[in-house]
Amino acid sequence: MRKAVIIGAGMTPVGEHWKLSLRDLAVEALLSAMDDAGIDRVNSLYAGNMVSGPFVEQENLGALIADWAGLGNIPAVKIEAACASGGAAVQEGVKAVLSGLEDVVAVVGVEKMTDAWPSDATRYLAYAADAEWELFHGASFVALNALVMRYYMKTYGYTEEDLALFAVNAHANGAKNPYAMFKRPIKVETVLKSPYVADPLKLFDASPVCDGAASVIITTPEKAKELGVPKEKWVEVAGMGRAIDTISLASREDLLTLKAAKVAAERAYKMAGVEAKDIDFFEVHDAFTVMAALSLEALGAAKKGEGAKLAKEGQIAIDADYPIQTMGGLKARGHPVGATGVYQTVEAVLQLRGEAPSQVPDAEIGLTQNIGGTGSNITVNVFRRV
Ligand code: COA
Numbered sequence: 001m002r003k004a005v006i007i008g009a010g011m012t013p014v015g016e017h018w019k020l021s022l023r024d025l026a027v028e029a030l031l032s033a034m035d036d037a038g039i040d041r042v043n044s045l046y047a048g049n050m051v052s053g054p055f056v057e058q059e060n061l062g063a064l065i066a067d068w069a070g071l072g073n074i075p076a077v078k079i080e081a082a083c084a085s086g087g088a089a090v091q092e093g094v095k096a097v098l099s100g101l102e103d104v105v106a107v108v109g110v111e112k113m114t115d116a117w118p119s120d121a122t123r124y125l126a127y128a129a130d131a132e133w134e135l136f137h138g139a140s141f142v143a144l145n146a147l148v149m150r151y152y153m154k155t156y157g158y159t160e161e162d163l164a165l166f167a168v169n170a171h172a173n174g175a176k177n178p179y180a181m182f183k184r185p186i187k188v189e190t191v192l193k194s195p196y197v198a199d200p201l202k203l204f205d206a207s208p209v210c211d212g213a214a215s216v217i218i219t220t221p222e223k224a225k226e227l228g229v230p231k232e233k234w235v236e237v238a239g240m241g242r243a244i245d246t247i248s249l250a251s252r253e254d255l256l257t258l259k260a261a262k263v264a265a266e267r268a269y270k271m272a273g274v275e276a277k278d279i280d281f282f283e284v285h286d287a288f289t290v291m292a293a294l295s296l297e298a299l300g301a302a303k304k305g306e307g308a309k310l311a312k313e314g315q316i317a318i319d320a321d322y323p324i325q326t327m328g329g330l331k332a333r334g335h336p337v338g339a340t341g342v343y344q345t346v347e348a349v350l351q352l353r354g355e356a357p358s359q360v361p362d363a364e365i366g367l368t369q370n371i372g373g374t375g376s377n378i379t380v381n382v383f384r385r386v
Contacts, residue, residue: 001098002097002098002100002220003098003220003221003236003237004094004097004098004218004219004220004236004237005218005219005220005221005224005234005235005236005237005386006216006217006218006234006235006236006237006345006349006383007036007037007039007217007218007219007224007227007229007233007234008033008034008035008036008037008038008039008215008216008217008229008233009033009036009214009215009216009217009345009346009349009350010028010029010030010031010032010033010034010035010036010214010215010216010346011029011032011179011212011213011214011215011342011343011346012025012028012029012032012179012212012213012214013178013179013180013181013212014179014180014181014210014211014212014333014334014336014343015181015210015211015212015334016114016210016211017112017114017211017212018114020211021056021112022052022056022058022061022064022110022111022112023058023064023065023068025110025112025211025212025213026047026061026064026065026068026108026110026213026215027065027068027069028213029108029109029110029213029214029215030045030065030069030106030108030213030215031069032215033106033108033215033216033217033346034106034215034217036217036233037217037227037229037233038227038228038229039104039217039227039229041071041104042071042074042104042105042106042217043074043075043102043103043104043105044074044075044076044096044102044105044106045062045065045066045071045074045075045076045077045105045106045107045108046062046076046077046078046079046089046090046092046093046096046105046106046107046108047061047062047064047065047076047077047078047079047089047107047108047109047110048078048079048085048086048087048088048089048090048107048108048109048110048338048339048341048342049061049078049079049080049085049109049110049111049338049339050080050082050083050085050111050128050337050338050372051111051113051124051125051127051128051337051338052078052110052111052112052338054116054120054124054127055111055112055113055115055116055121055124056112056115059078060078061078061110062075062076062077062078063076065108065110071106079092080338081242081372081377081379082128082337082372082373082376082377083128083285083287083335083337083338083340083370083371083372083373084242084285084341084370084371084372084377084378084379085109085337085338085341085372086109086214086338086339086340086341086342086343086344086345086370087242087340087341087342087344087345087368087369087370087379087380087381088242088341088370088372088377088379089107089108089109089341089342090107090216090218090237090240090341090342090345090379090381091240091242091379091381092107093105093106093107093216093218094218094237094240097218097219097220103219103220103223104217104218104219104223104227105217105218105219106215106216106217106218107215107216107217107218107342107345108213108214108215108342109213109214109215109336109338109339109340109341109342109343110212110213110336110338110339111211111212111213111336111337111338111339112211112336113209113210113211113336113337114209114210114211118209121209122140122141122142123135123140125140125141125337126139126140126141128141128372128373128376129141129144129247129248129373129374130247130248133248133250133251134248134249134250140198141287141374142197142198142201142206142288143198144249144374145198145201145206145287145288145290145291145374146197146198146199146200146201147249147255148249148255148256148288148290148291148294148374149163149200149201149205149288149289149290150199150200151255151256152256152290152293152294152308153200155256155305156305156308158293158308160191160192160200160202161188161192162308162311162312163205163289163290163293163308163311164188164191164192164204164205164289165188165308165311165312165316166286166289166292166293166308166311166316166324166325166331167186167191167204167205167289167331167332168185168186168187168188168190168191169311169316169317169324169325170286170325170328170329170330170331170332170333171184171185171186171328171331171332172185172317173318173325173326173327173328173329173332173358174325174327174328174329174331174332174333175328175332176327176357176358177327177328177332177333177357177358178357179327179333180327180328180332180333180334181208181210181212181328181332181333181334182208182328182331182332182334183332186204190204191204191205201288201290204331205288205289205290206287206288206331207286207287207288207329207330207331207334207335208334208335210334210335210336211336212334212336212339212343213336213339213342214339214342214343214345214346215342215346216342216345216346216349218237221234221386231386232353233353234386235348235349235352235353235383235384235385235386236383236384236385236386237381237382237383238271238272238273238274238365238382238383238384239267239268239269239270239271239272239273239274239381239382240267240268240271240379240380240381240382241263241264241265241266241267241268241269241271241379241380242264242267242377242378242379242380243259243260243261243263243264243267243378244260244376244377244378245258245259245260245375245376245377245378246376247373247376249374252375256294256304256305257294257297257298257304258294258295258297258298258371258375258378259298259375260375260376260377260378261294261295261298261299261369261371261375261378261380262298262299264369264378264379264380265298265299265300265367265369265380267380268367268380268381268382269300269382271382272365272382272384274365274382275300276299276300276301278365279299279301279365279366279367279382280323280351280360280362280363280364280365280366281323281324281326281348281351281360281363281366281367282295282296282299282301282322282323282324282366282367282369283324283325283326283327283329283344283347283348283366283367283368283369284296284299284324284325284329284369285330285340285369285370285371285378286324286325286329286330286331287330287335287371289331291371291375292307292311292324292325292329293307293308293311294307294375295307295369295371296310296316296322296324299367299369299380301322302322310322318358318359318360319360319361323360326347326351326356326358326360327347327350327356327357327358333347340370341368341370341379344368344369344370345368345381345383347368348366348367348368348381348383349383351363351366352364352365352366352383352384352385353385363385364384364385365382365383365384365385366382366383367380367381367382367383368380368381368383
């Protein structure tokens with residue numbers, strides 16, 4: 001069977017990029033990934049993006065990015081799966097390589113969010129919720145996640161302080177990441193004293209609105225050899241899975257189970273021939289602190305109801321058993337929504353090459369999990385050091 005390896009990775013810093021447009025960000029990340037791989041051509045391009053239409057009045061991103069990068073008449077499309085667009089775009093790129101239809105594929109995740117008014121940004125993001133059952137009633141993503149957070153705390157007896165530990169861990173790692181939006185460590189008190197956005201969810205329980213782009217180059221080991229890419233750069237895409245769940249929370253069988261993550265992880269683990277216990281680090285989708293807890297449970301790193309316990313026991317730090325958010329996660333690196341899954345991939349690549357600013361010792365297998373909606377569309381990818 002054909003295999004897929006990532007041979008190049010690049011990204012822009014995450015933040016408020018007043019002087020760079022969406023295309024500038026995307027092309028900067030893409031050229032940096034191509035430069036990392038030492039190549040100047042790709043056969044096709046997949047652009048992960050969630051809401052460029054409402055935010056910057058630009059669609060047709062595949063053509064925009066490939067054209068602006070001077071890549072000629074290659075096939076190029078946008079992949080949209082809400083906040084999981086980046087993870088899904090990586091999977092489409094890998095599928096193209098595994099199918100044999102494409103040899104060298106570029107994946108670019110990009111989002112430009114800070115040009116919009118905050119109230120507009122909140123509404124555009126909520127387009128990925130259920131328009132008739134949620135958005136119509138004024139339920140934003142912050143509000144929906146606040147409901148889940150309250151129910152999680154009530155069901156399992158956790159406090160706001162317990163969940164704050166996820167933000168503290170993310171900021172501790174983000175502080176060392178030159179590409180992170182927030183580069184300062186915080187304390188539990190920082191989270192607890194931050195203003196409520198939707199009770200019990202506070203400013204520091206949430207990922208920020210921001211801009212950024214990340215990119216990876218995918219090919220086969222045979223082609224990587226032919227292109228002369230040194231083996232130290234290769235990272236294998238060992239497994240992938242994707243699944244959906246009900247789009248509205250009201251229809252969900254169990255509010256506290258990320259079923260789509262569970263199903264996607266089972267598929268990814270099976271394809272990679274690994275189990276949760278084999279994973280050296282988890283880049284989970286901590287758009288809100290409670291999502292980090294639920295993700296750890298769905299991925300099999302913690303039992304149901306015990307995701308926050310892992311944080312309380314100090315098990316999510318870089319040198320602990322279940323390192324998460326090794327470069328700051330969505331909370332501190334930032335969450336340029338459609339780009340996030342590609343940022344996670346770049347971070348996994350850096351960890352597995354031993355080049356991460358907060359290096360997980362002897363990392364061999366890493367996992368990225370990218371959530372769209374309030375758990376309605378989830379991708380899980382497993383990467384292995386070559
Ligand atoms: N964590 C920590 N600090 C944050 C932050 C965050 N998530 N978001 C903003 N800040 C800081 C800003 O840097 C700024 O600091 P400064 O005053 O020192 O410059 C301050 O808080 C105010 O920033 P502002 O941009 O005015 O915040 P806001 O009130 O407009 O937005 C949120 C804050 C939480 C409402 C917004 O970030 C948000 O909606 N986040 C969730 C995004 C989302 O839903 N993503 C999709 C998930 S599925």
